[in-house]
Structures are given as C-alpha cells and as structure tokens.
Amino acid sequence: MSSVTGRVEVAGVEVSPDHFIGGERVASQSRFEDVSPIDAGVIAEVSRGGEREADQAVQAANEAFPGWAALGPAGRAGYIHRLADLIDENVERLAAVENADMAMLLRSLRARVISRGAKNFRSYADLATAYEERDWHSLGTWNRVQRMPAGPAAVITPWNAPFMLSTWKTAPALAAGCTVVLKPAEWSPLSCSILAELAAEAGFPPGVFNVLQGYGEEVGASLVSHPLLKRVSFTGSPEAGRQIGVAAARNLVPFTAEMGGKGPLIVFEDADLDAAARKAAGQYDDSGQVCLAGTRLIVQESVADEFLEKFHRYLDEQVLGDPREDSTTISPLIHPEHLQRVEGFVERARAEGHRIVRGGRRSEAGPLFYEPTLIEPTSNDAEIVQSEVFGPVLTFQTFSEEEEAVALANSTEYGLSGVLYTTSLGRADRVGRQVRAGIVWVNTFLVRDLTAPFGGMDISGIGREGGDYALDFYSELKTLQILEGSVG
Template sequence: MSEHRIEVAGVEVATQHYIGGRRVGSASTFEVRSPLDWDWKLADVARGDASTARDAVTAAEEAFPAWAALSAKERAEHLHRLADVIDANVERVAQVETVDMAMRLQSLRERLVHRGAENFRNYADLAAGYEERVWSSKGTENRVIRMPAGPAVIITPWNAPWMLSTWKMAPALAAGNPVVLKPAEWSPLSASILADLADEAGMPPGVLNVVQGIGEEVGAALVADPRVRRISFTGSPEAARHIGRAAAENIVPFTAELGGKGPLLVFEDADLDAAAKKAAWQYDDSGQVCLAGTRLLVQDSIREAFLERFHAYVDTHVLGDSRADDTTITPMIHPDHLARVDGFVQRARDNGDRVVRGGRVRPDGGLFYEPTLVEPASNDSEIVQREVFGPVLTFQTFADEDEGVRLANSTDYGLSGIVYTGSRERAERVGRAVRAGTVWVNTFLVRDLTAPFGGCRISGIGREGGHFALEFHADLKTLQILDGSTG
C-alpha cells in the first residue's frame, strides 16, 4: 500500500488531495480521529493551503470548456456510470463513514450511501430532460437556454458528509460546471473515496476535484478565487458571512444552508403516540441534524399525556457504537462539539431553565451526551433561540393555534418545521403559517429530490433540489430571433 494510502476499517483510503485527476500532497497534514474512540487516529490527511486552492481551481477551469461542451445527455452518461460505481461500493463507503463521522452503519448501508448514487442519477436525468421554454413575442421567437456557469466550489459540513457532498456536487456537474469539493476537516475521508470512485468511473480529469484542509486556510482561498463562478455552502451563519463577503467581492452567486431551530408542534387533535414517537426520534444521530424539530411545542390540554409517551419512547434509545445494529444514539463528532453542547445546557441551568431529563455527558466515557429535555423559563432563553446541534430538545406549551404559530416563528431561523394534527384544515393553515423552507405534517424527513430545499432568515439563502439547483448552477440566456429572418 502506498505511503499516501492508509487502511481505515479495512478499506484503503487516500490521504492526499485529488486535483486534475491525480493525487497531490501538501507540506503539512492534519489529524483525523474517530468519534467512536478518540484515541483511534484514523489518518494524517494532506492540509491544503492557498496554493492548493489555486491549483484545484486551475484544474477545474481547464476542464470547463470540454465538460461544458458536452450535451446534457452526454454528461448524464458520465454521472450514471459514477452512480453505478457507488452502488457497487456501498460497504466500502459505509465502513469508512461510520468510523469517521459516527453515523449508524445500518443507515449508511441501507439508505445513505445509495442516496449518493441517487443524487447523481436524479440530477443527470433532470438536466438531460430539460426543455427550453419557447414562445413568440413581438415578432420574435424566444428561447430560454441554460449555459454552464464555470468552476463551482462546494463546501460541506462534518455531519452527513457523504450524502451532502453528493447532493451538492451532482447538480453542479449535471449543469456543466467542474467542481472543487472542500469537505469538513472533522470528517473528510468519504470525500476521498468519492474521488477514487469518480476516477474508477472514468470521470474526465479536473471535472471533480477534492481539496482537504482547514476552512480558514484552503476554504477561504477557494471562495476568494475570482475564477470561481458558483459557491455552495452548508455550515454556520458565521462562516457564511465570510463566504458571502468573498462572493460579493467577485460578484459570484452563492447558496447557503445554515442550520435550524425547527419547531415540532403537537395539537390536541393529533395522534399523540405518533407525535411522541417522532419527537423522541429527533435525538437520532445525537441531534446533529439541521432539519431536526428541536423545539417541542405542545398544546396545554395534552401536556402530561404527551410527556408520558415521549419519555417512554426516549427510554428505548440505546447509546452505543455506530456499528452495532441496536444503537439508536451515536457518539458526537468531536470533543470540542461535545463541550459546546454541554455548555448550552449548563448555561440553561444557570439561567433558571429546568432540565427535565439528561443534561450531562455520559459518565462512563466516550463522546456521548445523554438525551436531554429542557423546559425554558422564557421563550427568550438561549437554549430556545440558538441552534445547539446536539441531543437537546426544549419543551413548551401553547394555549391555541395562534400562540403555537407565534412560538414556532419566534426564532431567527427558518429551515424546517413539523406539525402534528388530525385536521386537514389546520394542517393547511399552520403548514402555511410556519415560516420555514420545509414543513412536514404528520411525518418527518420525507424528501423528494425534485422539491426545493433551503431556509429562511439566518437558516440560509437560495434553494437546492431539482431544477432549482440546476438553475442556480446555470447562466440563463434568452435567445430572440426575428420571425422570418432565417430560412
């Protein structure tokens, strides 16, 4: 095995960048450790810098003319081959992702790795099936044409890295834009495997590039490069502000998904058992899910009945190794993030909020935080108003529909919402009234890849998903030809 390839969970993983169809090193490295056992160092990974960023954008820029010149159907053939290679390597990706980020192995095997293949197929087919809008106006024939925009920088977070990387890269590639992917430094290894799979699938050099490193170093250099024509980011509002300034400097469109503080409203006419079970499921992946309904808002009249069922379902959770089939709550990603989550809860205690259950790091070791429920003293409490991104939910009650909606819309976020009710009329009213990019009624996390996805307010700008993502990655042209002027 090459000195630049190591074995992780029985799988060979490259530790260098992937630029222009080949592996490229850096003068320095950074450590990657497993959340399953923080003493387990998985790899020393190449640490990119401004020079690495320039090289990656150059590779994408050089690949752009030939990739853009292909028809959408020809690009679709490349992406379908990549999807086939992914489906043939599910176990390889799943084994690495589960030790790198601590997502449940069973979920990766059964759903999430295949979702990566589905992303590439879905966007390939959408792009290939695009029909130009054609109409007559004022003596001219008009057409709306999608033009590839140019190199795209994709920056992904440490949670669900495989799924989010493929979700963001697929529309860019399908639209004709070569990509430079910068994965999060806490969980970069599945992105390296994706580069190998792209190589195996015969992706042209420079069309798909992967650069590893620290955000403030290589990430900042990537988004500041004036040759970059699209930026897609998922992460924190703080980081997005820096990226937005760089994008504005170069007049580059960017989309940002920045987390949430989703309400989960339960009305007295809801199926209480279903609502309580779904509420307890918000602890999945240790609450490290941007779409989670972390604010439980329950109508006064069903407070005790809901809590009884909720606690019973939470009691069935098993905190354990991500590779074990019976595990339902996994370790957190990093000691720093564990401390951050605990800090939120301890400040809540100090400020008079009541910790109903949990509220501490599990005492027998590991990066586990107990499933926690906090009843805030005020809706203005930090624990209500700021994203914790851990297994911490808040519990509040409301008297009627108007108060429930007011509480649901009382934070600066607006990514998602969940509503449980037995009334179709209320489902429509409340579903429309909750200010969020996605609202589910009597269900959660059911995703249609053609639907728009994104947030309101500080949860982000722009929309991904379906034709919305393809339009973002294209420059639109209106072609007008005078009627009768051509033979």
C-alpha cells in the same frame, strides 16, 4: 506540494488522506489529525491545504470546464450514471469509512444513506437531460431560453452526513455542466476522498471533480475568494456562511447557503400523540446532529402531560452505544470540541434556572457521548431556545391556542424546517402556511422529494437547492431572440 500514493487503512478500507486535484493525488507538507468519534482516536493524518492547493484545484477545474460543458446534458449523464453505479457497488466501503469518520449508525449508512448519494447523481443527470428549453413568439420574434453551464463551482459541505450532502450539491453542479472543487469538513473528510476516486474510475476527465482537504479559514477561504470561480455553494453555520458570502460577493459570484435550523415540532391536541411522541424521541437521531431536526417541542397544554409520558417511554427504548452495532440507536458526538460546545449550552441553561427535565450530562457509553437531554425553559428568549445547539438537546414548551403555537414557532432567527402533528386538514394548511420555514412536514419527518425546493429563510439560508432550482443555480440562463422570417 507533491503527488503521492500514500494511503491509510480506516475500518479495513484503504483511503487516501490527500487532495485530489486534476486527476491526481496531491499532498501538503502540513497535515491535521482526523479523529474518530467512536473512540476519540486518530484515524488519519490528512493533508492540510492552503492558498497554493486552492489555486491549483480551481485552475484544474477551469481548464477542464470547456470540455465538460461541451458534452451536453446527455453526454455528461453517461459519466454520472457510471459514478452512481460505482457508489452502489461500494456501499460497504463507503459506509465503513463514514461510520469510522463521523459515527453515523452503520446500519443506516448501509441501508439508505450511501445509496441516497447514488440516487442524487442519477436524479440530477436525468433532470438535466429531460430539461426542455422554453420557446415562444412575441413582438414579431421567436424566443428561446437556453441554460448554459456557469463554470467552475466551489462546494463546501458540513461534517454531518458528509457523503450524502456532498453528492446532494455536486450532482446538480456536474449535471448542469460545471466542474467542481469540493471542500469537505475537516472533521469527516474521508468518504469524499473515496468519492473522488470513484469519479475517476467512472471516467471523469481530469479536473472535472476535485477534492480539497483542510480547514475552512485556510484552504476554504482561499477557495471561495478565487477569481476564476463562477458559483459557490455552502452548508454550515451562519457565521461561516456570512464570511463566505462576503468573499463571493467581492467577485460577484452567485452564492447559495444552507445554514442550520432551530425547527419547531408542534403537537396539537387532536394529533396522534403516540406517533408524535415517537417522532419527537427520534429527533435525537445522530445525536441531534441534524439541521432539519425539530428541536423545539411545542405541545398544546391540554395534552402536554400525556405527550411527555409517551415521549419518555419511547426515549427509554433508545440505546447509546457503538454505532457499528445494530442495537445502537444514538451515536456519539462528532468531536471533543463539539462535545464541549453542547455541554456549554446545557450548563448555561442550568445556571440560568431552566429546568433540566431529562439528561443534562455526559454519558458513560463512550468519550464523546452526551445523554439525550430535554429542557423546559423559563423564557422563550433563553439561549437554549433561540440558538442552534446541534446536539442531543431538545426544549419543551406549551401553548393554549393556535396563534400562540405559530408565534412560538416563528420566534427564532432560523427558518429551515418545521413539523406539525394534527389530524385537521384545515389546521395543517393554515398553520403550515404561517410557519416560516423552507419545508414544513405534517405528521411525518425527513421525507424528501428531490425535485422539490430545499433551503432556509432568515439566517437558515439563502437560495434553494433541489430539482430544477439547483440546476438553474449552476447555470446561466439566456434568451435567444430571432426576428421571425429573417432566417430559413
């Protein structure tokens, strides 16, 4: 390993493709290709870390921890707010790089996604500062619950919305007083590289915020098994989550994970069908690469035909194209390997006799585009219904009674999110309570209150993020108990 100053130009922005460890850029001798989904071209040769780099990053985080923890919530808030300000000042740079790296729509990145990262940092800094320790008297003693920073934390984030999801996890960790080693996904690592530099510009002490590049099975595996870590937070697949959870358990390290979904979008006959159909067609946003998406359309039989007619009409308005263009509404898939995975799901469904209602093939819009696809399965047990595709593929099923809708909604191993469309408050409450999911939206979608708990049930995850739930995870809670009258 060696410190370097080499940079690459991505979408007109200079970016370092190397690790950020202990306040310095660190290169690995081995590198990997970062491919842009826009044209499947290589945009950077990125450092491919391993055990040595993981150890160096955790050691740096461990050395920086006592000083960062000692600052207290208010002291840390100053650094974190400066970082949020710098994110807002660099929206164009971050949006351009993330668009090239992941192909999320450029207009969405500029308008809301990057600024959401700044909001994450501000919100958690303010929540940590406003925290009030619980005091009470009991059994002749005075008691206080104290929140103590846990220590160095590993944060592993996915390739979809890499910048926003990285801030969603690192913000509460830093606000709680943990130091961080962030390992972004190898398919879209570059916006997190810029985040590291902004943290340094905001004055974060060396080692408080570190970024490791590389593959999960290499540098990621070494990271999560490191004995100096005190917390591990992960977002990704159930398969990877199980492996990370085992590694964390060996060191008795608390672990939280969000591991995807297969959300139901249930439409009752009393619903605003126009709004429901429009929102259903919108589930192809980001080419379906959204874990919270309602990918299983479950519609009451009496309105199924009318719903489908409206759904197709709204889908006809969608435009597959260059994600840098304002007219584009559906972007390409992230990587050639992922395109093959999505295509494999559809081809197996076709071979099993499930009805391809729409799409079901690659698009001529570009090398990594797949047409928005709707499949009507012949069985609820079908792979296409039960497994997360994470692409522009929805299924369509019908039901007659409310109980059947609930049964279909809860029939997969996942439990991350659900969407209901109904004008009945009683049904919204009744069905909302029965759907097994970490969040259920009624007549809306993807509205997120940062103070609310977020996470999945069953194989969709373990633990909760958001608000004080996240700050508590990155803390050790202890009770101070003093005999009354024994101190002055």
